[in-house]
Amino acid sequence: MTAQLRRSLIIGLAFLAACQAPDKPAQESSSPGFVLQALETPKDRVLSVTNWVGTYRVKTRSAGSIGEPANNLTWSDRLFYQAPLRVMMIPFLSMGLSSVDSGFYNLSSSYVVSSAGSVVESNEGKCAETASPFSTPHMTFPSDSTIQFKGYTDQGTLLSCAAVARLLDQTYPSAVAGPMFPSVFPADFFTFPLPGVDEPLHLKGRKQFITVNGAIVPSMPSPVEWGAKPIEWEISWDLWPEATDVQLVLDAEDYATWLPLGPPSASV
Incomplete structure (x- = not known):
């Protein structure tokens, strides 16, 4: 077969194939109820990073006055708390275990x-102290795109400092305290969206709310009932993947018995 004939045959076969090809690729049909799922979801992406580090912060404020001038209670409480936060993700359990390292707080309280x-009676204290580390409950993933931070259930943990109390004309040493966690809330209260698969890996949350004797209320009550103590809360945290130190190790096969070779001998 000559080159010219071979070239004509190839062009003809290519033209025939082009004519017989469909205009659009056939679409695959799916059975009813079948849903294609992405190989990587925001949840999978977060769980694939084992160690996370960041900060946990709490601000509280409570101030007011109850009663009449003839019999009155006035109080003012403020707290700021900040500590390093660590989370270890456990993919096969679909959860993260968190802990708070030694932190710092600034507390002032008086009534x-x-x-x-x-x-008739008073109590006042103010301090700036360090706080001991402690463990917190875990983080869960209600869905492939949300995370639930369950770090606020230890109601028995209080931050405190020394104070001076006065009863009638006598003064004596005392103490003041403030909570670093609110009471238990509905399960979805601390649920936040996860970053998308094309967004930077950064877990961040912030909540502002008001509680009265442990229950969430829509606004500051007025007037405040005797015995009730409204607290304004602001809780926030930031988490990002922990940077790991990488060490380069070079190894040579049979290094223990390796001997250098001299230059090739010159041919005579």
Whole structure:
């Protein structure tokens, strides 16, 4: 077969194939109820990173006055707390275990009880102290695109500092305290969206709310009932993948018995 004939045959076969090819590729049919799922979801992406580090912060404020001038209670409490936060993700359990390292807090608290314009009882304290580390409950993933931070259930943990109390005309050493966690809330209260698969890996959450004796209320009550203590909360955390130190190790096969070779001998 000559080259010219072979070239004509190839062109003809190519033209025939082009004519017989469909205009559009056939679409695959799927059975009813079948849903294609992405190989990587935001949840899978977060769980694939074992160690996370960041910060946990709490701000609380409570101030007000109850009663009449003849019998009055006035109080003012403020707390700021910040500590390093660590989370270890466990993929096969689809959860993360968190812990809080040693932190720092600034606390001021006072109350005054007066009757007929005279102070009957008071207690006041202010300090800046370090806080011990502690473990917190785990993080879960309600869906492939959300994370639930369950770090606020230890109601028995209080931050405290020394104070001076006064009862009538006597003063004595005392203490003041503030909570670093609110009470238990509905399961979805601390649920936040995860970053998308094309977004930077950064877990961040922030909540502002008001509680009265442990229950969430829509707004600050007015007037405040005797015995009730409204607290304004602001809780936030930031988490990002922990940077790991990488060490380069070079190894040579049979290094223990390796001997250098001299230059090739010159031919005579």
